[in-house]
Amino acid sequence: MQQTKCLQFRRDVFEINTLDKHFIALASSSQNIKIIDPYKCKVLHNIYSELLCEKTTAVAFHPTQEIMALANESTLFILDTTHRNIMQTISTHEGTIDMLLFLENTPYLICSTQNGRVLQYRYEGKSQISRLCSFPYSTTAIKKQIKNNYISAIAHNSEYLACSGYGGAVTLLKFHSHAKKFTFEVSKSRVNALAFLDDKRVIFANVEGTLFTAKLRKNAAITQTNTLQRDIAQILPLPHSHYALIVSKSDTIMLFDYKKNKIVTKNFLSFDVPLKKVILLNASEMLVALIDNSIVKLFLGNQATLKQQLEAGNILEALELIEVNPMLQETPEAKEAEELYKKLYSKTVLHFLKTNNKEVLEVLQPYSKLKNKKNDYKNLLLSLENYPKLQIFYKEHKYALAYALCEKFSTLQHTPEYQMLEEHYKKSFTLAQKQLLLGRLQQAKELLEPFTTVHSKRSMMQLLLRQNKEFLAFLKAVSEKDYDKINTLLQKNPNFQEIPSYIALYTQIEDDLNRLKKQIDKGEISKAMNMIKELQKISSLKQELHSLYKQALEAKKLLHYYEKENFKECYETLDENPELESMQLAQLLEKHWNKLIDKGEMYALEGNIKALKETFGELLHISTRRNKIGDLLRLSFHSKIKQGLHQRNYRAAENLIYSYIDIFGMDSEIKQLMNGFEKVTQTKLAITFNQQKHKERNSWIYSEIL
Numbered sequence: 001m002q003q004t005k006c007l008q009f010r011r012d013v014f015e016i017n018t019l020d021k022h023f024i025a026l027a028s029s030s031q032n033i034k035i036i037d038p039y040k041c042k043v044l045h046n047i048y049s050e051l052l053c054e055k056t057t058a059v060a061f062h063p064t065q066e067i068m069a070l071a072n073e074s075t076l077f078i079l080d081t082t083h084r085n086i087m088q089t090i091s092t093h094e095g096t097i098d099m100l101l102f103l104e105n106t107p108y109l110i111c112s113t114q115n116g117r118v119l120q121y122r123y124e125g126k127s128q129i130s131r132l133c134s135f136p137y138s139t140t141a142i143k144k145q146i147k148n149n150y151i152s153a154i155a156h157n158s159e160y161l162a163c164s165g166y167g168g169a170v171t172l173l174k175f176h177s178h179a180k181k182f183t184f185e186v187s188k189s190r191v192n193a194l195a196f197l198d199d200k201r202v203i204f205a206n207v208e209g210t211l212f213t214a215k216l217r218k219n220a221a222i223t224q225t226n227t228l229q230r231d232i233a234q235i236l237p238l239p240h241s242h243y244a245l246i247v248s249k250s251d252t253i254m255l256f257d258y259k260k261n262k263i264v265t266k267n268f269l270s271f272d273v274p275l276k277k278v279i280l281l282n283a284s285e286m287l288v289a290l291i292d293n294s295i296v297k298l299f300l301g302n303q304a305t306l307k308q309q310l311e312a313g314n315i316l317e318a319l320e321l322i323e324v325n326p327m328l329q330e331t332p333e334a335k336e337a338e339e340l341y342k343k344l345y346s347k348t349v350l351h352f353l354k355t356n357n358k359e360v361l362e363v364l365q366p367y368s369k370l371k372n373k374k375n376d377y378k379n380l381l382l383s384l385e386n387y388p389k390l391q392i393f394y395k396e397h398k399y400a401l402a403y404a405l406c407e408k409f410s411t412l413q414h415t416p417e418y419q420m421l422e423e424h425y426k427k428s429f430t431l432a433q434k435q436l437l438l439g440r441l442q443q444a445k446e447l448l449e450p451f452t453t454v455h456s457k458r459s460m461m462q463l464l465l466r467q468n469k470e471f472l473a474f475l476k477a478v479s480e481k482d483y484d485k486i487n488t489l490l491q492k493n494p495n496f497q498e499i500p501s502y503i504a505l506y507t508q509i510e511d512d513l514n515r516l517k518k519q520i521d522k523g524e525i526s527k528a529m530n531m532i533k534e535l536q537k538i539s540s541l542k543q544e545l546h547s548l549y550k551q552a553l554e555a556k557k558l559l560h561y562y563e564k565e566n567f568k569e570c571y572e573t574l575d576e577n578p579e580l581e582s583m584q585l586a587q588l589l590e591k592h593w594n595k596l597i598d599k600g601e602m603y604a605l606e607g608n609i610k611a612l613k614e615t616f617g618e619l620l621h622i623s624t625r626r627n628k629i630g631d632l633l634r635l636s637f638h639s640k641i642k643q644g645l646h647q648r649n650y651r652a653a654e655n656l657i658y659s660y661i662d663i664f665g666m667d668s669e670i671k672q673l674m675n676g677f678e679k680v681t682q683t684k685l686a687i688t689f690n691q692q693k694h695k696e697r698n699s700w701i702y703s704e705i706l
Contacts, residue, residue: 002299006041009293015059025061060100071097112151130631135165153194164191178627179575182218195235205232239283306333346414383411400453483538575624607640626698663703665695
């Protein structure tokens with residue numbers, strides 16, 4: 001693995017991350033922010049900021065824009081890294097901010113506080129948009145007893161946000177709708193690493209070294225893998241693969257295969273000192289920040305690089321790349337490299353047999369430095385010493401001894417004698433099959449007699465000779481697609497699964513299932529129902545077909561509501577059936593919802609309560625999206641109250657405060673506004689005992705005012 005020292009810094013690195021797609025930004029303890037070109041390993045700009053000081057508790061860089069956020073305890077600053085000015089100052093009132101995260105290609109900034117809350121802001125405004133998660137995930141009574149609350153990890157993909165906090169709980173929700181909110185409580189210890197593997201799965205790790213993977217579904221089955229490595233800090237899924245890098249507070253990086261749920265190698269990458277943070281630049285390059293404040297750049301190698309080596313005829317270099325990067329082992333290029341090596345090996349053996357010149361074997365010696373090829377050259381020399389024995393065994397028709405010799409010395413399998421042995425066996429086996437079809441069992445046995453003691457051929461011959469009735473019955477069942485008969489025979493003879501005609505049949509079934517799923521996604525419900533009827537005779541598919549049938553019925557219901565323009569029911573059906581997310585109609589509806597949210601947020605920030613209500617219309621009452629709608633309604637009141645205070649229209653602000661409490665109850669946001677009102681007006685608000693009582697977050701749905 002190619003490793004290059006990129007940069008070295010004298011001061012401690014506070015935070016390092018991607019900035020505006022092409023750059024890396026680094027904040028240090030010396031009030032300095034450096035903008036780095038990661039490909040040239042060069043510092044492009046230095047930005048000095050007095051805001052970066054001992055009070056700084058969190059820093060974040062926007063991955064797709066030239067801005068950054070900095071938190072000094074409970075105050076947020078949004079900075080323009082190009083013009084080096086403060087774009088926005090936001091005073092928060094939810095405790096000290098200890099984590100910040102920009103969402104790429106959006107105006108959103110997520111922050112977490114030491115009070116165990118995850119909050120959403122738009123960085124161009126001063127108001128909190130939503131409270132996304134709260135920890136601990138338990139009753140209010142228990143929450144009040146917690147003294148050292150925390151948020152430990154936040155992650156997002158295009159649809160979902162995930163956050164982990166007190167007690168190792170992991171909460172997920174759809175970001176734009178707050179629908180499908182659920183929590184995994186499988187880890188009983190702190191979770192510091194959290195990531196999405198794709199659009200359907202999440203992965204997280206606790207400080208004890210256990211990895212957890214699950215589908216994005218309430219009550220989903222959770223797979224656990226013990227890494228035997230404590231303090232996992234990052235999980236980085238690698239693009240276009242089923243692998244992830246597992247980064248801990250050590251000097252090594254592990255490689256995890258999340259398809260097989262196993263650690264491929266514990267020492268995938270090693271360094272001289274422990275790691276601080278890893279940043280993926282692309283599928284094959286990464287930067288590693290180490291605790292000695294140095295930055296190291298690594299080139300992992302990828303499929304394109306492997307392809308280039310093969311096109312250039314560099315077999316050794318291609319195999320070296322595959323050996324150091326296990327992710328390449330299952331690629332078509334890796335298979336091609338192995339085939340080219342086998343051809344070279346075979347060609348070398350045949351050349352030696354013709355010339356008897358040992359110098360021709362030297363072409364294979366460089367491959368000895370590869371782990372899985374290191375013994376090939378030694379075995380080659382040893383095998384060729386036994387070649388005269390093979391010639392004798394073949395001439396004397398001692399096939400069992402010949403095969404045993406070839407199995408012990410695999411190089412002999414490249415010789416003409418071995419090839420002739422194989423041809424003879426194939427012809428004998430084919431003739432034996434024909435004799436069996438004619439009912440001549442004895443003649444079939446005689447044809448295969450020379451091979452009966454050959455270990456590698458024994459199982460297939462027993463299959464043919466001892467179980468011939470069931471074997472022929474299985475072939476017939478496959479040709480007639482008699483699935484019950486197939487399953488019955490497979491239970492007795494599992495090795496029947498290796499028969500090509502059976503493999504071809506079940507490949508076709510997999511294709512049919514994929515076509516069925518696509519039909520549901522396209523809304524072609526009649527076609528899907530017909531396909532289910534065709535496949536229901538396959539008993540092994542009973543459970544999967546039952547699930548697809550239920551999915552098709554829900555999809556039909558969704559299409560019906562859409563045709564009737566009953567959009568409230570559309571969204572509720574979508575939220576209650578996560579499996580419908582892949583439908584084209586579902587994606588269309590979610591795009592429309594996201595536009596409504598964007599528009600609604602702008603009205604809420606303006607304090608335009610009426611326009612907000614008109615924007616959503618009947619959708620204001622979607623039962624599955626009350627959390628998000630409630631947050632927007634609260635925000636619209638907050639903004640309107642702030643406007644009243646700013647314009648010195650205190651009577652209007654006071655009335656709005658009372659209305660807010662009647663609708664939403666008392667919460668931390670309105671308490672801050674009440675304090676501001678009383679400070680400015682020197683007037684004590686008349687709050688009754690009932691108004692001081694806590695209300696459920698969604699109690700606003702019962703308000704007659706709205």
